[in-house]
Amino acid sequence: MPEMKPLNCEEAFARLDDFIDRELSPVEQQLVQEHLNVCAHCLAEYKFEAAIVDGIKEKMRKMQVPQELSARLGRALDSA
Numbered sequence: 001m002p003e004m005k006p007l008n009c010e011e012a013f014a015r016l017d018d019f020i021d022r023e024l025s026p027v028e029q030q031l032v033q034e035h036l037n038v039c040a041h042c043l044a045e046y047k048f049e050a051a052i053v054d055g056i057k058e059k060m061r062k063m064q065v066p067q068e069l070s071a072r073l074g075r076a077l078d079s080a
């Protein structure tokens, strides 16, 4: 069992991107989560970054719509 040493701000900050992408080990996810629970500064930064990541995902999702639409139109034309 690895030692659950609390992260300081610098350590939590360095892991934020991977935390948002869920690419940390379960132990590190837990450590970052625990730091966010007690540190308003890092929590604010996390929310800021997570909002940007969500925004990018939303944009990518919207960019896929025309492709899906044209594929659907293509199938509709094939079956007509």
Ligand SMILES: [Zn+2]
Pocket: 008, 009, 010, 012, 035, 039, 041, 042, 043
């Ligand atoms: Zn912090």
